[in-house]
Amino acid sequence: MKTVDNFNFKDKKALIRVDFNVPLDGDLNVTDTSRIEAAKPTIIKVLEDGGSAILMSHLGRPKGQANPDMSLKHICSKVAEVIGVTVKFSDDCVGTTAEEAVRNLKSGEVLLLENLRFHAAEEKGDKDFASQLAKLGDIYINDAFGTAHRAHASTTIVAEFFPENKCFGYLLAKEIESIDKVMQTGEKPVTAILGGSKVSSKITIIENILDKVDHLIIGGGMTYTFIKAQGGKVGNSICEDDKQELALNILKQAKEKGVEVHLPVDVLAADGFSNDANTQVVSVNEIPDGWEGLDAGPKTLENFKEVILKSKTILWNGPIGVFELPTFAKGTIAIGNYIDEATSKGAFSLVGGGDSVAAVKQFGFEDKVSYVSTGGGAMLESLEGKNLPGIAAIL
Ligand code: AMP
Numbered sequence: 001m002k003t004v005d006n007f008n009f010k011d012k013k014a015l016i017r018v019d020f021n022v023p024l025d026g027d028l029n030v031t032d033t034s035r036i037e038a039a040k041p042t043i044i045k046v047l048e049d050g051g052s053a054i055l056m057s058h059l060g061r062p063k064g065q066a067n068p069d070m071s072l073k074h075i076c077s078k079v080a081e082v083i084g085v086t087v088k089f090s091d092d093c094v095g096t097t098a099e100e101a102v103r104n105l106k107s108g109e110v111l112l113l114e115n116l117r118f119h120a121a122e123e124k125g126d127k128d129f130a131s132q133l134a135k136l137g138d139i140y141i142n143d144a145f146g147t148a149h150r151a152h153a154s155t156t157i158v159a160e161f162f163p164e165n166k167c168f169g170y171l172l173a174k175e176i177e178s179i180d181k182v183m184q185t186g187e188k189p190v191t192a193i194l195g196g197s198k199v200s201s202k203i204t205i206i207e208n209i210l211d212k213v214d215h216l217i218i219g220g221g222m223t224y225t226f227i228k229a230q231g232g233k234v235g236n237s238i239c240e241d242d243k244q245e246l247a248l249n250i251l252k253q254a255k256e257k258g259v260e261v262h263l264p265v266d267v268l269a270a271d272g273f274s275n276d277a278n279t280q281v282v283s284v285n286e287i288p289d290g291w292e293g294l295d296a297g298p299k300t301l302e303n304f305k306e307v308i309l310k311s312k313t314i315l316w317n318g319p320i321g322v323f324e325l326p327t328f329a330k331g332t333i334a335i336g337n338y339i340d341e342a343t344s345k346g347a348f349s350l351v352g353g354g355d356s357v358a359a360v361k362q363f364g365f366e367d368k369v370s371y372v373s374t375g376g377g378a379m380l381e382s383l384e385g386k387n388l389p390g391i392a393a394i395l
Contacts, residue, residue, distance in 0.1 A: 001168065001173065001176065001395070002166070002167040002168065002394065003167050003168050003169070003170065003173045004042055004045050004046070004141060004167055004168070004169055004170060005045075006167060007049075007139055007165075007167060008049050009045070009046045009049035009050065009051025009139065010049050010050040010051060010107075011050060011051065011107055012046075012049075012051040012052075012138040012139055013051065013052050013054060013102060013105065013136070013137045013138050013139075014046045014051050014052070014053050014054065014137055014138070014139050014140075014141055015054045015056065015133065015134070015136050015137025015138075015139070015140050015141070015158075016039070016042060016043065016046070016053055016054065016055050016056070016140075016141040016142075016143055016169065017056055017057070017140075017141070017142045017143065017144045017147070017154050017155055017158075017390075018035075018039040018042075018043075018055050018056070018057050018143050018144055018169075019035050019038075019039070019057060019143075019144035019145070019146040019147060019374070019375075020035055020036060020039070020055070020057035020059060020072065020075060020079070020112075021035065021057065021058055021059050021060070021146065022034075022035050022036065022059070022075060022078075024074060024075075028069065028074040029074075029078075030074075030075050030078040033078060033082055034374075035146075035374070036075075036078060036079055036082045036083075037082055038171045038374055039055075039143055039169070039171060040082060040083055041169075041170045041171070042141060042143045042169035042170045042171065043055070043083055043110065044083070045170070046141075047085065047108055047110070050107050050108065051107060051108075052105045052106060052107055052108065052109045052110070052111070053109075053110045053111070054102060054105070054110075054111045054113065054136050054137055055079070055087075055110065055111065055112045055113065056093055056113045056116055056133065056154050057072060057112075057113075057115070057116065057144070058115055058116045058117040058122070058147070058154075059071075059072055059075070059115050059117075060115075060117075061117070062115060062117050062118055063117070063120075064117065064118070064119060064120025064121075064122075064123070065118065065120075066115075066118045067115075067118070070115055070117075070118075071114065071115060072089070072112055072113070072114055072115050073089050073091075073112075073114070075112075076089045076112055079110075079112060080110075083110060085108070085109070085110055086109070086110070087110045087111070087112050088101060088105070088109065088110065088111045088112070089111070089112050089114075090102075090111060090112070090113050090114060091114055092113075092114050092118075093113035093114050093115070093116050093118070093119070093133065094119070094129065094132040094133060094136075095132065098113055098136060099135065099136065102136045102137075113136075116152075116153070116154050121153060122152050122153045122154060123150075123152050123153075124152075124153070125151045125152055125153050125156060125157045126153055126157070127153075127157055127160075129153045130153040130154070130157035130158040130160070130161065131161055133153060133154055133158050134158050134161030134162065137162075138165060139162065139165040139166065139167070140158055140159055140161075140162040140165065140166040140167075141166070141167055141168070141169045142155060142159070142166075142167075142168060142169065142172055142390055142391075142393070142394055143168070143169025143170070143171045143172050144171075144172065144390070145171060145172050145175040145373070145374050145375040145378050145379075146374055146375040146376070146377075146378055147375075147378070147390060148172065148175075148375065148378045148388040148389070148390030148391050149375075149377055149378040149381045149382075149386070149388045149389070149390065150389065150390065151389040151390075155389070155390040155393075156389040156390050156392075156393040157393075159393035159394055160393070166393075166394050167394060168391075168394055171374065172390075172391075174371065175373060175374065175375065175378075175379075176391060178350050178352075178370070178371040178373065179350070179352075179373075179379075179382045179383075181313065181348050181350070182212070182313055182315045182348075182350050183209075183212050183382075183383075183385075184212075186212070186312070186313030186348065187312035187313055187348070188214055188312060188313070189214040189215060189310060189311050189312060189313070190212060190213045190214050190215070190311065190312070190313040190314075190315075191213060191214065191215040191216075191217060191307055191308060191311035191313070191314050191315070192209050192212075192213045192215070192216050192217070192314075192315045192316075192317070193217040193219065193304075193308070193314065193315065193316045193317070193318075193320070193335060193339075194206065194216065194217070194218055194219070194220075194222065194317055194318050195218075195219040195220030195221075195222065195317070195318030195319045195320040195321075195332075195356065196220050196221065196222060196317070196318030196319065196354070196355060196356075197220060197221035197222070197238060198221060198222060198225075198238070198240060199222045199225045199226075199240055199243045199246065199247060200240055200243055202222060202317075202318065203243075203246060203250075204384040204385075205317065205380065205383045205384050206250055207250070207253070208383065208384050208385035209315070209383065210250075210253055210254055210257050210259050211257065213259055213315075214258075214259065214260065215259070215260050215261075215262060215307050215311065216254060216259050216260070216261045216262070217262045217304055217307060217308075218261065218262070218263050218264075219264060219296055219300075219304070219318075219319075219320030219321070219331070219335075220318055220319055220320045220321065221237070221238040222318075223237075223263060223264050223267070223284065223293065224237035224238055224239040224293060225239050225240045225241075225243050225244060225247045226247045226250075226251070226263055227263065227284050227285060228241070228244060229244035229245070229247040229248050230248070230251075231285075232284060232285035232286070232287075233285060233286055233287055233288075234287050234293070235269065235287035235288055235289055235290065235291045235292055235293075236287075236289070236290060236291060236292040237267075237269075237287055237292040237293040238292070260307075262303060262304060262307055263284070264284045264293075264296050264297065264300040265283070265284055265297070265299050265300050265303065266281055266282065266283055266284055266296075266297030266298065266299045266300050267281070267282060267284050267287065267293035267294075267295065267296060267297045267300070268280075268281055268293070268294060268295040268296070268297055268321070268327075268328060268330075268331070269281070269282050269287050269288070269291040269292060269293050269294065270291065270292060270294050270327070270328070271290060271291055273292065273294070273322070274325070275325040275326060275327045275328075276327075277327075279327065281297045281298065282297075284297075284300075294321055294322045294325070294327075294328040295320070295321030295322065295327075295328040295329070295330060295331040295332075296320050296321055296331035296334075300331075301331060301334045301335075304320075304334075304335065304338065305334070305338045308335070308338040308339060308341075308342050309338060309341060309342050309345075311342055311347055312346070312347050312348070313347060313348050313349075314339055314342060314343075314347055314348070314349040314350070315349075315350050315351075315352070315383075316335065316339060316349065316350070316351045316352075316356050316360075316369075317351075317352055317353045317354070317356050317379075317380075317383065318353070318354070318355060318356050319332040319355050319356055319359045320332050320335055323355075323359045323362070323363075329359075329363075332359050332363070333363050336359070336360060336363055336365040336368070336369075339351075339365070339368075339369055340365060340368040340369065343368060343369055343370055344368075347370075348370045348371075349369040349370045349371070350369070350370060350371050350372075350373065351365075351369050351371070351372045351373065352372070352373030352375075352379035352380075352382075352383070353373065353376055353379040353380045353383065354376050354380070357372055357373065357376070360372055378390075
């Protein structure tokens, strides 16, 4: 795997695909700089070698049209502040404007190009557009994991124009390494904790990881499809009736593959989907009519704790309760604590894909797990076992 460490950027212009799709407030100020900070090490490496950095990204969904509210010029000063050098701006990402700006760029300088998605050709993966981008740099670096599952011009097609001179930035390399640590080279026992609302949205992930894990912990709303399929009473709990057979099939496959599946044994049930609802702990198989399971119960958490603490590699995707409502967040917080404890004893833990990342950030576990993925959709597709075009294009 070629990374920026395989290159010396002295007097080279590095064309870097970053993910600066950052949140802006009503006055177009950046409200969260995490994505800019995540790209910083790669940019600094290029500058410290004596090269210059040309940054390209999308922002929002302008759908192929220039849209002043989605101009990257609004984030230019924030990028400069985070990176610690002046950042020049080009009003277009291709054509004479961009080429002129690149010509004037000196070693040690940074240029930010206008939003790639102001051109419809970007998302179409247009080859001519990609060749215009390619003209701007000597070496292409992809450091945007969040768009690595898209075969867009700047994430995938552009790489064709750099047969030798292309590599991963530090952020993308770290994402790939972390996924590999779970899916390929992870120390055993390997445990996946899958939560979230529906079996249907996680089915491909479950099927793919059954070949990689020793333990599969299932929690959250997914639980009830499994429980009902096995004859339990789930009351008003979220349940996909048409996925019951699939759930039984997953349990059968797991057994054949020697994967131990851990389902909740008790749950915190509520008489309404509200923080102020009445609650009671009940057996997962005996949820009364009119009640719904919204969080894991104490015995379940004890069981999950035991599995997590003996694991050497842990993947967490999806909250195990309705963590947005404080009454039902305790199970998800407990899981975070167990992973924290396992990690401090030497386990490798990866949190990725959607709401578990939000939960980890909200409850302050970000620095307590080994790695929190930056890419929602890209992470989910990796866990599903798909080859991401942005990664394949560099390999
Ligand atoms: P997903 O996007 O599939 O990972 O699902 C995340 C959502 O699942 C979160 O918004 C949680 O509130 C929700 N969730 C977790 N547990 C339950 C549950 N027992 N009942 C209903 N929704 C749940």
